[in-house]
Each structure stands twice: as structure tokens, then as C-alpha cells.
Amino acid sequence: MVKFAHIADAHLGYEQYRLPYRAAEFAEAFRRAVEISVREDVDFILISGDLFHQSRPSPETLKEAIEILSTPRDRGIPVFAIEGNHDRTQRRISAYHLLEGLGLLNLVGLREEGVENEHLKSRRLGNKFLVKGVFEKNGESIEIHGMRYMSAAWLEKNPLEGMFRPKGDAILMLHQGIKELVEEMMGVLPESQRDYFELKLGDLPKGYLYYALGHIHKNFETTYDIGKLVYPGSLQRWDFGDYETRYRWDGRAFKAREGTRKGFYIVEDWNPRFVELKVRPFVDIRIEADEETARRELERLGKKIPKEAFVRLDLKWERPFDVSAFYSLLPVRYLYVRTRFERKSRKGEKSGEVPKVEDYFHPIELKAIELTGVKKLGNVEGVIELFLEGEWEPKEDGTEGKAEEPREKAERAEKEAKKSPREHEEEKVREKKAPQKKGKDLLAWLGGER
Ligand SMILES: [Mn+2]
Structure with a gap:
């Protein structure tokens, strides 16, 4: 029986809204995910791309990644990773290679040179090498296939089925959007994540027991063929479309709607279990009302919103009014007021x-x-x-x-x-x-x- 963690889209180094403390919070979420995985005594950890927000992370961000990943390394827990669209590079060497050189992770996918060690095996594919992960325990062997983010054009020319075929118990790691699944999620996808797909569901090779995906920042799980297919989602909230709570004014009252959870997965005996992380709350408010109503109702709503929240307030009315007072009605950590006044x-x-x-x-x-x-x-x-x-x-x-x-x-x-x-x-x-x-x-x- 195997137990592993599946983490994606940690985006280390992302100073969201140009706030350095947000980068610290993204790092903190990743640190907690790794710590929980270690505490749960997983056999290995999967990182399905976008570990870093940029392909050239700052020395500070690299230092953080090294510190966090030292814990599983020191415990003998292997980490398998692929590069995402944010952190892949056109150069031969990416930050992932550096981490691999330090024994902190194993990079799975197409590579210029073959690698043969305890956790990685390679085979030639054209002028490159396809490198897969291998995990063995008590005579049981699991193969970890996958590769970094690829464009839709590349994937059209190089069908995945020609490259990946499961042998025994196997996992496929990809950092891609899949049309049918993105469409299914559309309703609650973060705003910047709409129409993000390079693959159709049928393009996925069959026969894997677990599809460890990344790229879509909303948590989502389903099944495909004989396996589980999982997007853990980003570790922190991505934008105001990725809200914790949304309030919409219906003319009489605010209607609340819960957003998505943030976290990662622990998979035991091929059954994924979501591990929720407490992260910075994002609240999205929209009201169409006159100044007096908006003031009164927002003052009331403001008492329900946690002080540490990031809030977007969408105000709409048929005549302009002074919105400066609204900042004090919502005493939160970060407030973004968006207005639309149309006569x-x-x-x-x-x-x-x-x-x-x-x-x-x-x-x-x-x-x-x-x-x-x-x-x-x-x-x-x-x-x-x-x-x-x-x-x-x-x-x-x-x-x-x-x-x-x-x-x-x-x-x-x-x-x-x-x-x-x-x-x-x-x-x-x-x-x-x-x-x-x-x-x-x-x-x-x-x-x-x-
Ligand atoms: Mn991402």
C-alpha cells in the first residue's frame, strides 16, 4: 500500500499585488503542505509544476525552496516534479535542475541527457531522453511518468499516447488544462484561468491509476478510465475570482456563496484525500445600490468580514457618489474598490x-x-x-x-x-x-x- 502527497501551483516568489508579504505567504503555504506530508509519513511527494512563479526565481526564493525541501530529503522521502508554464525554461538548466543537484527533487520528463539512479530511469526518444520516476517499496514498484508544460501546438504534433504507456501501477504527472474539465469548472474558475487548455480529455493516455495534474488553480477531482484525476489547485488564492466568500446584492440583501478550498492531496491506496490549508481569505462583494443603501449595508457586512481579508468591492449605481468613506466601512487588510456609475x-x-x-x-x-x-x-x-x-x-x-x-x-x-x-x-x-x-x-x- 502506497501513500503519497500531490501538490501543485505553489508559485513561490509571487509578490501578488506587488506585496512582498504575499510571496512569504505563498512560501508558508508550501512549507505547511510539505510539513504535513512529512508528518503523515508519505512514501513520496509529487509537485505538478509551477513550484516557482518565475523561471528565474530570486536567490531568496531559491533559498526558501531549498529549506522547505530539505525536510523530506533528510527523511528519505523522494520528491518527483515537473516544470509548469510559469517556471519552465527554454535553456537547458532550470531552477529544478539546481534543486535536483542538491538531492531535493527528481525531475521527470523530456531531457537532453539521460539519468539513471535510484529514482530516475531514462529511455531515448528521438534526440532526447524521456525520464521517468520509479518508487519501490516492499517489492512493489510504481512508475511516475510525465513531462513539463507543453503548448497546444506541440501537443498536437506529439500526441501523449505515443509517449506514455503505463506499465503496472503508474502515475501520470502533467501541467496542462483539459478542455472538458475546464468547461466543467468554468462557473467558479479564477478569472485569469478561463479557457486554459491545451488538451482534450481523450488525448490523455489511458491506464494510469492516478493523474497528478497541475495548472488549473481551482481544486478539482474526477476519474478518468481506471484512474483518479486530480487538480489540487493553487496553494494560495489566485485572484478575486478565486474567492473564499462572495457576496452579491439582490436588491434587498447580500447573498453569500462559498468559493473553493485551498490545499493539496494525500493519496493513500490510490484514494485522494484533500488536505485543506488555512490561507489568506479573499472576499468578493458586488452591490448595485444608491449611496445611502450601499453605506448602510456594507457597514453591516463589514462586521462579518475577517480583518485579515483581501476584499474587492464592486460598486454600481446610476449616478456617481463619493466612495472614499467606504474604505473605513470595510476595515480589512487590503481593499480594492471598483466602481461603475452609469446613468x-x-x-x-x-x-x-x-x-x-x-x-x-x-x-x-x-x-x-x-x-x-x-x-x-x-x-x-x-x-x-x-x-x-x-x-x-x-x-x-x-x-x-x-x-x-x-x-x-x-x-x-x-x-x-x-x-x-x-x-x-x-x-x-x-x-x-x-x-x-x-x-x-x-x-x-x-x-x-x-
Ligand atoms: Mn500555476
């Missing part, structure tokens, strides 16, 4: 008539939209100028604002914006306790994106 059609308007954008916005508002656009935050300086220079007065429905010569002002602001191109598209989120920026309220009004 609905006015009363008395003939249906079927296409409304003109000029009917809804003050010229300065229009210019502001043009300046900022989507993700053009570098122009925010220009927008601030635009508003701070006065004469700005919100335009009530159907009435004109009092701004004089808005076009000239807008043009001047645009020039200002071009003079000071700043780093944009990043730091869209204001972290709790971050220094308050000048013009904060205005920016919050404009999109809450800083």
Missing part, C-alpha cells in the same frame, strides 16, 4: 431613441473619461487639475452645469497629463494604512482605483 435613461425620454453621450455628461466629465479611459491612470494628474481648477459643478439631470469654457480647461489639463506620465496600470488598489494621497476623494470618485 440610466431619463424619464420622459422616447424609447427607441439612441441617447447621446453629451446629454448625460458635463463636458468636463466627458474630458475626464477621455483622459482616464480604461487603465490610463497616468492621466489622473490631468483630471485632478481639471477639477481642482474650479467651476466644476455636478450636472443635475436635465440641467446645465455652470462651467465656463470647459473645453479650454480640458485641453490644458490634457497637456498637463502628457507632461507627467506616471507609472500606471499598477497599484490600482489602495492598501489599508497606505499614505493618503492628495486628491484622494476625487480619485475615489473617479473610480476608486487608487
Whole structure:
């Protein structure tokens, strides 16, 4: 009877949202997964790709990986690994080779040179070597086949069935998305993980007892042919689509929905058991309501949300309102406010008539939209100028604002914006306790994106 751990997508070194402490948390999750596996006395550990977030991990990240993987090595627990799309390299030597040289893991897959040792065996395949893992215990032998992430184009030319054939009890490790399974998961896949597939289910060679997959960051398990097929998912939450809890406003109340668990697998006698890890909670909130309702309801909801949570707040209403106060309603570790304010059609308007954008916005508002656009935050300086220079007065429905010569002002602001191109598209989120920026309220009004 064999017992092993299956870990995937640890993403060591990932400073999520540019927060160094998130990289520490990704490392911590991996450390706990390995420690639990060792404590459970597994026979071996599988790492199904994306151990690192980048193909060239920093010395600090490498040091962490070495420290964590030293425990199983010192206990004589072999680790078998494949490279993922994040950490594979086009060069001959990757960080995995370095770890292998230190006796910390065994790299399975296509390699330039053959390897023959206690845990690895090779056979020629064209001008390369296909290296497989071998684990023996009490006369029982298990083969661990697999290879690193490959593109859809490569896989089309090199069908897996031609390369992998199970012999006896065998495991197949791959770091790929599979069309049918991705489609099945679609509903709750992290947002950045949609349409991630290079294979169809039928492309998988049959006859393996366990398909140890990686790449899809959501935990998922099913069966294929005679075996179990498992994606453990990433060890930490990947984005706000990968939430722990989601709240949607239905017009009267927030409806809560639980997201996916985070963790890895311990497989005993070919039966996978999920081991949940307590990780940083991500909460995704969406509300479409007026300012007063949104304030009241978020204040109430805020009491239910853990202080250490990362929260995305999606606000939508038909007129803009000041969202700066919302930061104090949700006293969490990290808050990202996303706003969409769209005016609905006015009363008395003939249906079927296409409304003109000029009917809804003050010229300065229009210019502001043009300046900022989507993700053009570098122009925010220009927008601030635009508003701070006065004469700005919100335009009530159907009435004109009092701004004089808005076009000239807008043009001047645009020039200002071009003079000071700043780093944009990043730091869209204001972290709790971050220094308050000048013009904060205005920016919050404009999109809450800083
Ligand atoms: Mn990954």
C-alpha cells in the first residue's frame, strides 16, 4: 500500500499585488503542505509544476525552496516534479535542475541527457531522453511518468499516447488544462484561468491509476478510465475570482456563496484525500445600490468580514457618489474598490431613441473619461487639475452645469497629463494604512482605483 502527497501551483516568489508579504505567504503555504506530508509519513511527494512563479526565481526564493525541501530529503522521502508554464525554461538548466543537484527533487520528463539512479530511469526518444520516476517499496514498484508544460501546438504534433504507456501501477504527472474539465469548472474558475487548455480529455493516455495534474488553480477531482484525476489547485488564492466568500446584492440583501478550498492531496491506496490549508481569505462583494443603501449595508457586512481579508468591492449605481468613506466601512487588510456609475435613461425620454453621450455628461466629465479611459491612470494628474481648477459643478439631470469654457480647461489639463506620465496600470488598489494621497476623494470618485 502506497501513500503519497500531490501538490501543485505553489508559485513561490509571487509578490501578488506587488506585496512582498504575499510571496512569504505563498512560501508558508508550501512549507505547511510539505510539513504535513512529512508528518503523515508519505512514501513520496509529487509537485505538478509551477513550484516557482518565475523561471528565474530570486536567490531568496531559491533559498526558501531549498529549506522547505530539505525536510523530506533528510527523511528519505523522494520528491518527483515537473516544470509548469510559469517556471519552465527554454535553456537547458532550470531552477529544478539546481534543486535536483542538491538531492531535493527528481525531475521527470523530456531531457537532453539521460539519468539513471535510484529514482530516475531514462529511455531515448528521438534526440532526447524521456525520464521517468520509479518508487519501490516492499517489492512493489510504481512508475511516475510525465513531462513539463507543453503548448497546444506541440501537443498536437506529439500526441501523449505515443509517449506514455503505463506499465503496472503508474502515475501520470502533467501541467496542462483539459478542455472538458475546464468547461466543467468554468462557473467558479479564477478569472485569469478561463479557457486554459491545451488538451482534450481523450488525448490523455489511458491506464494510469492516478493523474497528478497541475495548472488549473481551482481544486478539482474526477476519474478518468481506471484512474483518479486530480487538480489540487493553487496553494494560495489566485485572484478575486478565486474567492473564499462572495457576496452579491439582490436588491434587498447580500447573498453569500462559498468559493473553493485551498490545499493539496494525500493519496493513500490510490484514494485522494484533500488536505485543506488555512490561507489568506479573499472576499468578493458586488452591490448595485444608491449611496445611502450601499453605506448602510456594507457597514453591516463589514462586521462579518475577517480583518485579515483581501476584499474587492464592486460598486454600481446610476449616478456617481463619493466612495472614499467606504474604505473605513470595510476595515480589512487590503481593499480594492471598483466602481461603475452609469446613468440610466431619463424619464420622459422616447424609447427607441439612441441617447447621446453629451446629454448625460458635463463636458468636463466627458474630458475626464477621455483622459482616464480604461487603465490610463497616468492621466489622473490631468483630471485632478481639471477639477481642482474650479467651476466644476455636478450636472443635475436635465440641467446645465455652470462651467465656463470647459473645453479650454480640458485641453490644458490634457497637456498637463502628457507632461507627467506616471507609472500606471499598477497599484490600482489602495492598501489599508497606505499614505493618503492628495486628491484622494476625487480619485475615489473617479473610480476608486487608487
Ligand atoms: Mn500555476
